[in-house]
Amino acid sequence: MSAKSTHEYLWLIGVLLVLLGAAVLNFNYVLGHQANIAQPENNGAVPANSTIINVTGYQWAWSFTYQNGTTSTDYLYVTAGHNYTLQVVSKDVIHDLLIPSLGLQVYAVPGHPNQVSFEPTKAGKYIFECVEYCGKDHYLMRGYMEVSA
Numbered sequence: 001m002s003a004k005s006t007h008e009y010l011w012l013i014g015v016l017l018v019l020l021g022a023a024v025l026n027f028n029y030v031l032g033h034q035a036n037i038a039q040p041e042n043n044g045a046v047p048a049n050s051t052i053i054n055v056t057g058y059q060w061a062w063s064f065t066y067q068n069g070t071t072s073t074d075y076l077y078v079t080a081g082h083n084y085t086l087q088v089v090s091k092d093v094i095h096d097l098l099i100p101s102l103g104l105q106v107y108a109v110p111g112h113p114n115q116v117s118f119e120p121t122k123a124g125k126y127i128f129e130c131v132e133y134c135g136k137d138h139y140l141m142r143g144y145m146e147v148s149a
């Protein structure tokens with residue numbers, strides 16, 4: 001083995017160690033955030049004990065209508081330990097609702113409701129946002145999910 005190839009092996013090992021370190025940090029992060037992820041179900045069936053919330057995306061906000069008829073804009077109110085089913089639709093162009101803390105993402109399409117169920121497990125305030133570019137004020141399509149205990 002020449003001196004040059006030894007040098008190359010050292011670089012190779014160094015780079016692999018850096019990548020391994022990044023992988024460990026990444027897994028750590030992902031696994032650490034999984035406590036709040038509660039099995040999104042997206043196969044059309046509403047779980048028996050689920051509360052339906054109608055969600056409408058439009059340029060440029062999210063509106064939520066609850067079973068008692070009340071509505072909220074850019075705030076989603078839920079309670080930990082309860083199951084919810086979002087029925088998501090759009091009034092105009094295609095939007096895409098992302099709630100990172102739930103590992104949940106669902107398209108809002110005009111005339112084609114999409115449905116996703118979830119169960120928040122930890123009280124807190126979590127960001128959500130539209131992740132499909134939908135016009136000039138797309139960046140304003142964000143809000144908070146408030147999970148009460």
Ligand SMILES: [Cu+2]
Pocket residue numbers: 057094095096130131132133134138141
């Ligand atoms: Cu949007």
